[in-house]
Amino acid sequence: MRISATALLLAAAWVAGIPLVHGQSQSCTPQMARVVSLQGNIALRSAAKDEWQPVRRLDTPLCLGDRLRTGANSRAALFIPPENLLRVDQNTTVSVRVEQDETIVEFFIDAASQGNACGAGYAISRFPRKFKIHTPFSYAAVEGTEFLVAMTCSSATVSVFEGKVSVEQRIAQATRVVLESGQTTTVGPAQPPAVQVLVKPADAVQWALYYPPIADPQFGADPIAVDCEAVAEEIGEPARMARETTVFLEVALRL
Secondary structure: OOOOHHHHHHHHHHHHHOOOOOOOOOOOOOOOEEEEEEEOOEEEEOOOOOOEEEOOOOOOEEOOOOEEEEOOOOEEEEEEOOOEEEEEOOOOEEEEEEEOOEEEEEEEOOOOOOOOEEEEEEEEEOOHHHEEEEOOOEEEEEOOOEEEEEEEOOOEEEEEEEOEEEEEEOOOOOOEEEEEOOEEEEEEOOEOOOOEEOOOHHHHOHHHHOOOOOOOOOOOOOHHHHHHHHHHHHHOHHHHHHHHHHHHHHHHOOO
16 A cells, blocks of 8 residues: 555654654744754744754744754754644745734745755645745745745745645736646746646655654664654653654655
């Protein structure tokens, strides 16, 4: 039986969302998002402070006004209530906020970005009509469940893998298009969106389909995995579920 990649990623986020490892000292109510996966150099800038602090713990919360930044060769995953998962690629800066019961993810061009690639995020949304993504060049109103937003420093590309996404240029009297599964568009200040066929869709999201294993005895465990295992052993069941989810993910990605 073939296992849905969407179901597996959501299951992994659910397992990782269990507070096996305490987050940083920052706390807020309500939380805009939680960090459920770390890989490489991840930093958080609090709305109350003007400096970036490294994120080293799972379950670190994002409060209103906070920004999360991934460095070169780094990735993260955010669980955004109620049931949204955002995989964040390298060189990406994002924030999460709620406006009138709508969740909005904002992408920023950061001076620390290397080259012309200025960030990307792969989103899986279970409540699409209340989930939006903004970039400096476009607005995306989600009417589907799986899509990718990728930025250069002069444009943003939206690609849809399942469902529909409404994309609008971020200027006055903007052009608006609706993308369906297998379609993509690129938007810039002087480049209105135009629907195109998505060529080799798997290639566009290959980076997002890797979920770091919680522990791999063949190759050793990273410090975060060790902490998770140490705490999980005391409560039993989450550790077992985490191991099973890791195995299912590894098997599914080889199908």
